[in-house]
Amino acid sequence: MRNVGELGENLFRAWCSQSGLSPTRPDVDKYGWDFIVEFPFLSPSFEIDESAPECRVQIKSTDSQKRSLPVKLSVLKRMATQLMPSFFVFIEFDKRNDAQRVFVVHLGKEQIYDTLKRIHLLQAEDPDVNLSKKTKVIHYDESHLLEYIDGQCLKDAFLREIGGDYGKYVSEKSAYLKEVGFEEGGEQFSFSLPAAQSYSLFEMSLGVTNKIEVKNVKHFKTRFGIKTAVPELCSDFAHIEILEVKPTGVGVVKFREKNSLTPLVFKAELYTSALIDTVSDDKKKARIVCALFELEIFIFTGSMQFHPKFHDSQRFPLVEFIKLFKLMKIFNGNQDFTTELSFKNVLDIKGESFLDKVFDERLDGLEASFYLKRIQDKVESADEVQISFAELIAIAGLIKQIHALVYKKGADLQVKFHIVGELDKDKKHVIFKLFKFSIGDCYYGMMLALFGEIKEISDENNVSKVGNKLLMDVSRYNVINQVFLRQDDFSNDEEWALILKKQVEHYDDKFNVIHPPYDDLWS
DSSP, X not given: OOOHHHHHHHHHHHHHHHHTOEEEOOSSOOSSOSEEEEOOOSSOOSSTTOOOOEEEEEEEEESSOOOEEEEEHHHHHHXXXXXXXXXXXXXXXXXXXXXXXXXXXXXXXXXXXXHHHHHHHHHHHOTTOOGXXXXXXXXXXXXXXXXXXXXXXXXXXXXXXXXXOHHHHHHHHHHHHHHTTOTTOOEEEEEEOOGGGHHHHHHHHHTSOSEEEEEEEEEEEEETTEEEEOGGGOEEEEEEEOSOOOOSEEEEEEEEETTOSSOEEEEEEEEXXXXXXXXXXXXXXXXXXXXXXXXXXXXXXXOEEEEEOOOTTOEEEHHHHHHHHHHHHHHHSSSOEEEEEEETTTEEEEEEOOOOOOOOTTHHHHHHHHHHHHHHHHHTOOOOOEEEHHHHHHTHHHHHHHHHHHTTXXXXXXXXXXXXXXXXXXXXXXXXXXXXXXXXXXXEEEEEEEEXXXXXXXXXXXXXXXXXXXXXXXXEXXXXXXXXXXXXXXXXXXXXXXXHXXXXXXXXXXXXXXXXXXXXXXX
16 A cells, blocks of 8 residues: 655755764654654864754655645654754655655744644643644745755755854754744833832932832733733832942033133933832932942932942042042032033033032042142153052142242251151251152152251150250251152162262261151150
8 A cells, every 4th residue: 555654754864964964763653754864964163162053854745736735743743843944845745755845944933823822822722722733824835845856956946044153053043942922022020119108119210219128019921912810920019229320421521600701510320210100299300420429419409419439449540539629629619600501312401500519528548649640740740640549638738838838838847756866956957758658540749858956855755865865946848759659660769869878978978967767756
């Protein structure tokens, strides 16, 4: 008796042999394909880990020309979700023993979409549905017809769908399987929030806070337009956290005093929220974030709130601290000022601003940044200082003292020190004083020559009992040398020792030269 199915499979094997393909038939056909077909390597590969193509093929032989065939959904699901390419080969015999027409149908994106959508609909109605008792009709037409009935035409039809990069085909199919059906939405959560906490949700959407507590959390997944609950991720209580809030726009904010020609300009990010209509008008606001501070702009009241936002240990360019110091002086001054917000294609506003005076404990520390920059300018250093507020505070007093010395404002200086032995009363006196310390990622050093009269003073607290305690009333001083360098650009104390040696040699004959060690006391 004629067996059309066996005829088709034997012909398929022969065509594969003609074109160098290797078909393997599983011992038991329970997975939905008749053959796994292995290809030779497409070309000499430069990548040693590249694999040769292979595909799964279902052979359907028929004497009719219906051009359609019902296939079990269990078979289609397995073929659709396998990362390996899957094909149907339809062979029409027209009641003859030779194939009259051969059609190759690739189970591509369209077929995968229709198959998985049908399965998802059935499982939404009945989670225990038996897919082996449900079918989907596969259609084929002249567009799937092989031009010639031979092995090369068959191989070419397979490769047209697989392409020249088998690895790319597999990765693209894997990505498609993960995203298919989610075009109208994916994961969704619903939750309840007390009315009193709605403002917290609004602030979280602006990036002010990043976590809030909610109740009655339910998780849903929408795939192929069907919304289904995911009970594993439902809870009576949960925390919602936004890991990253992206700015609505990037631009600048400018502050200008009424009589000033030059504004203070800060790079800024603008944050607005889609939840703005969930809060009352008096709380509707936008958020502007700069490097060292942020502003809250209240839309309906026109008021503005200022908040420093830097961590004390975080380093910033010195110029940012200087600009912040100048800005806080504007805020605390008596003159009116204007604020200009400029965010391209998002917001462009200019107008007078109203702000309560900003009394901040950081103001004294920030003032030191201004003095530090003036010291740097005196040395004519072009290095950009990176410094933290904690580092700035630690040396604030010393910076102000150095600034006064550098700019000749150090009046009424006195130096107290100990000395062993007697000073030559016929000579004048010179003391060499070295200042050196780190300024963020830079190094500053200054040597002074101090001149003046010396007198002996009582020393009730001289625990060491070393020599006599003396005091110099400084009448004048010279800045011998200053350096302002990157830490890596300064070698060691030997450079200062050489400078000191030259100065001592210069003054030795006419002066009592006093240099470290001595008490570092100033009054």
